[in-house]
Amino acid sequence: xxxxxxxxxxxxxxxxxxxxxxxxxxxxxxxxxxxxxxxxxxxxxxxxxxxxxxxxxxxxxxxxxxxxxxxxxxxxxxxxxxxxxxxxxxxxxxxxxxxxxxxxxxxxxxxxxxxxxxxxxxxxxxxxxxxxxxxxxxxxxxxxxxxxxxxxxxxxxxxxxxxxxxxxxxxxxxxxxxxxxxxxxxxxxxxxxxxxxxxxxxxxxxxxxxxxxxxxxxxxxxxxx
Amino acid sequence: xxxxxxxxxxxxxxxxxxxxxxxxxxxxxxxxxxxxxxxxxxxxxxxxxxxxxxxxxxxxxxxxxxxxxxxxxxxxxxxxxxxxxxxxxxxxxxxxxxxxxxxxxxxxxxxxxxxxxxxxxxxxxxxxxxxxxxxxxxxxxxxxxxxxxxxxxxxxxxxxxxxxxxxxxxxxxxxxxxxxxxxxxxxxxxxxxxxxxxxxxxxxxxxxxxxxxxxxxxx
Numbered sequence: 001x002x003x004x005x006x007x008x009x010x011x012x013x014x015x016x017x018x019x020x021x022x023x024x025x026x027x028x029x030x031x032x033x034x035x036x037x038x039x040x041x042x043x044x045x046x047x048x049x050x051x052x053x054x055x056x057x058x059x060x061x062x063x064x065x066x067x068x069x070x071x072x073x074x075x076x077x078x079x080x081x082x083x084x085x086x087x088x089x090x091x092x093x094x095x096x097x098x099x100x101x102x103x104x105x106x107x108x109x110x111x112x113x114x115x116x117x118x119x120x121x122x123x124x125x126x127x128x129x130x131x132x133x134x135x136x137x138x139x140x141x142x143x144x145x146x147x148x149x150x151x152x153x154x155x156x157x158x159x160x161x162x163x164x165x166x167x168x169x170x171x172x173x174x175x176x177x178x179x180x181x182x183x184x185x186x187x188x189x190x191x192x193x194x195x196x197x198x199x200x201x202x203x204x205x206x207x208x209x210x211x212x213x214x215x216x217x218x219x220x221x222x223x224x225x
Numbered sequence: 226x227x228x229x230x231x232x233x234x235x236x237x238x239x240x241x242x243x244x245x246x247x248x249x250x251x252x253x254x255x256x257x258x259x260x261x262x263x264x265x266x267x268x269x270x271x272x273x274x275x276x277x278x279x280x281x282x283x284x285x286x287x288x289x290x291x292x293x294x295x296x297x298x299x300x301x302x303x304x305x306x307x308x309x310x311x312x313x314x315x316x317x318x319x320x321x322x323x324x325x326x327x328x329x330x331x332x333x334x335x336x337x338x339x340x341x342x343x344x345x346x347x348x349x350x351x352x353x354x355x356x357x358x359x360x361x362x363x364x365x366x367x368x369x370x371x372x373x374x375x376x377x378x379x380x381x382x383x384x385x386x387x388x389x390x391x392x393x394x395x396x397x398x399x400x401x402x403x404x405x406x407x408x409x410x411x412x413x414x415x416x417x418x419x420x421x422x423x424x425x426x427x428x429x430x431x432x433x434x435x436x437x438x439x440x441x442x443x444x
Contacts, residue, residue: 158358158359164352218366
């Protein structure tokens, strides 16, 4: 029942998104613009500075993620549908999981474009260890989206929610960004230090577990008036 | 709580008047000299910052799960104290680092985690101030997540080399330094208690005024 509810919420979000494709297109466009700005900042005389590509990729993902989170819940607020969701006789945490799955799919779709683009534009060897890269991206995105979904949902009713989402989200998700950037930067080295990458990956997994648990635990009291 | 205010105030004034004398009499550290004396205020302030972040986080959780408004008042006081004592830490730290390391700031384990902890609680205060209705709950969630975040930041930056003196330095202090140090810790603790009780009392009064205001509106 729990997972059926979650899947239904996710399917609803995806159906809305597939019909308009608004969030995917705007988010992607924004992320690509970010990358363009960084290209001017970190490329000197045709050479990319250090392992800037890793940082650029993760900043683009987190900026795009914030935008997507804000828009997803703005849609719910606009149509007053979040109230309807909350009134449904199902577990609140199932609604959270459904929203999270929808945002995750959206972000993974954006990453499908962003990662090859960064690899191409900054001639970064991102695909030297594809399994580790996918692991880092998946775990990092999950951690970011887990906290983000909770905060975006809480902020639906708050004033100045557009400003507050980054204010809340960035300090809390710094460990994800640190682990993601450091892990990805290691992949860019000519000799990949696999043990260190796995260490960052396990840190990301630990973060995911703790923050998913906390989110599931606090979603119910937070969304109750 | 209100009765405690007077004695705490007097005690804290006496302690902070005596602290500079004790610090001045403490022996000079061999390599760093005079600048090392900043440590007598820097470390106790950092201790109060950590203590306060846990007070804020734990009482936020109590507020969120038990829905007790009293817990929220304690959490607000704790959150504000993190920012105040954090500011002391973040000002005294770079002053020391400029002499000892030659730079104001390095991206080191303790510096990054302290800055981030401070930023999380600045965010907490921002949310409480500008969040509008329901800001207390938003803030509570921020504080819980912030508290859970501390170990992660610590681990993730620990993998980089650290320059900051280890915490074990406190237990290996010579007698000449240990006495003024623990005296300062005690002075900070008393000041913390003073500010904390005053802040919680203020928050209680504010809640009472709000209650009276609502009652007057009903008449």
